[in-house]
Amino acid sequence: MSELQKSFAKSRLAKLPLQPPTGPSMHPLDEEVSHDDDSSSASSAGTIVPSPSRHLFARPGRGSLQPTTLPWTDFFTQELYLTQIDTSSNIKTTHHVYLTPPVDSTSPLFVMHHGAGSSGLSFAACADEIRKIIPKAGILSVDARDHGSTAVTTASGEDRHVELDLSLDTLNRDLVFVVRETQTRMGWESLPDLILVGHSLGGAVITDVARKGELGNKVLAYAVLDVVEGSAMDALQSMETYLLTRPSRFPSITSGIEWHTRSRTIRNKTSARVSVPSLLYEDPNPPDPTKPWIWRTNLSETKPFWENWFVGLSRKFLEARGGKLLLLAGTDRLDKELMIGQMQGKYQLQVLPEAGHFIQEDQPAKTAQILVDFYRRNDRSALVLPPKVADMQASAAMKNGTGVAGTGLGAPFKRV
CATH class of the missing domain: 3.40.50.1820 (Alpha/Beta hydrolase fold, catalytic domain)
Known part of the structure; x- marks a missing residue:
């Protein structure tokens, strides 16, 4: 890096705030967990076995928020x-x-x-x-x-x-x-x-x-x-x-x-x-x-x-x-x-x-x-069931005046 580039970088960094801003979007319980590690889905009777190197009990850094419980x-x-x-x-x-x-x-x-x-x-x-x-x-x-x-x-x-x-x-x-x-x-x-x-x-x-x-x-x-x-x-x-x-x-x-x-x-x-x-x-x-x-x-x-x-x-x-x-x-x-x-x-x-x-x-x-x-x-x-065929025939017969009301038959009863 040239002296000119170094000088430019220092001037830009000097203008940045000392601490990154925190707010609702930075709340540790409102953002998704990173997926860039080597974890995979847990088994059906177990769950993830954490690696000792992940520092799961590391003290939160300055400006981070502690997770709060929900009732x-x-x-x-x-x-x-x-x-x-x-x-x-x-x-x-x-x-x-x-x-x-x-x-x-x-x-x-x-x-x-x-x-x-x-x-x-x-x-x-x-x-x-x-x-x-x-x-x-x-x-x-x-x-x-x-x-x-x-x-x-x-x-x-x-x-x-x-x-x-x-x-x-x-x-x-x-x-x-x-x-x-x-x-x-x-x-x-x-x-x-x-x-x-x-x-x-x-x-x-x-x-x-x-x-x-x-x-x-x-x-x-x-x-x-x-x-x-x-x-x-x-x-x-x-x-x-x-x-x-x-x-x-x-x-x-x-x-x-x-x-x-x-x-x-x-x-x-x-x-x-x-x-x-x-x-x-x-x-x-x-x-x-x-x-x-x-x-x-x-x-x-x-x-x-x-x-x-x-x-x-x-x-x-x-x-x-x-x-x-x-x-x-x-x-x-x-x-x-x-x-x-x-x-x-x-x-x-x-x-x-x-x-x-x-x-x-x-x-x-x-x-x-x-x-x-x-x-x-x-x-x-x-669930809507389709009408029965006999009911459809009876309904059509009644409209045409050829059916017998109450019998469910599609045509008048005739003696043979």
Whole structure:
């Protein structure tokens, strides 16, 4: 570079501000996460394993903004606590759900079930987008037992350890109870038309519910998000390794949000701001006072149930009655049974390659549009059947004056 060029560059740099301007457009939760690293979509039973070199807990630079949490009330109109008591085991489960009721009896209710380690707020951003498209639709998003704010205790209130039970049968009964109890609590004469939506583990639960038919013909259709039996079973082999790589504690809620977005576990920062706080709680007696926030759900303790969740999922998905949607983050997740079923037209397949494992959080608007289109395709109330041939003939005969009213016959009856 010549002396003249150096002098010109220095004069231009001297005029620049010392600190880059910050504002809403620079907010770390309003811009998309960079895609220039070597990450790829997570597996159906796992998520991104962050590299130690990414400095996920690096102190934000001068002028950057800390991520702020968003309240659930921005996305749902109410929450319910539904008590279920098992007298045979003396166990009380207080189910917690987020609800925006359907406006009238003709509007659908989307029932959402999250994946392992997540919560009902995993569907918050997607629920908001669904309501933008169908303002009258209802959304019911559950916290599974031992997740979110759903608590399992002894019915008598005695202080003793309650054995963890996250078997598929138990989660099936929980979901059916929650839907029926919500109907009772809200005073609905009958259930609205239901669209069951499940992510990962939740996909296994809603598929099991649809196949067993315990909610009757009110289930119009069901959608499974980013879980396939074959790839899920393969991913379980590396699940323990992943759990060892993620942090066990956080200094604050905001640092938990930052870890999820910087590791690209959740790629949409708005969704992370509402969903991540429900995944953590503050330990009153932390071993490290600088990191008091810990996971609500200990995923390592759920290991005995992992295989139970996914074995036979593909077969059940294809056999259950109702419309079927499989929404994936990559076609590499399809196993042989689903490939054959897809070629035979047994279900609808959609792929969002720009999303990670948490499809409904990474791409809430696109996911919502796909779910709404799926509902409309299966909406029985919008189905107009062609008139019967006999009715058409009778109508024509009556217009011509040759038919017999009330007989449905196209011509007068004659004795032979």
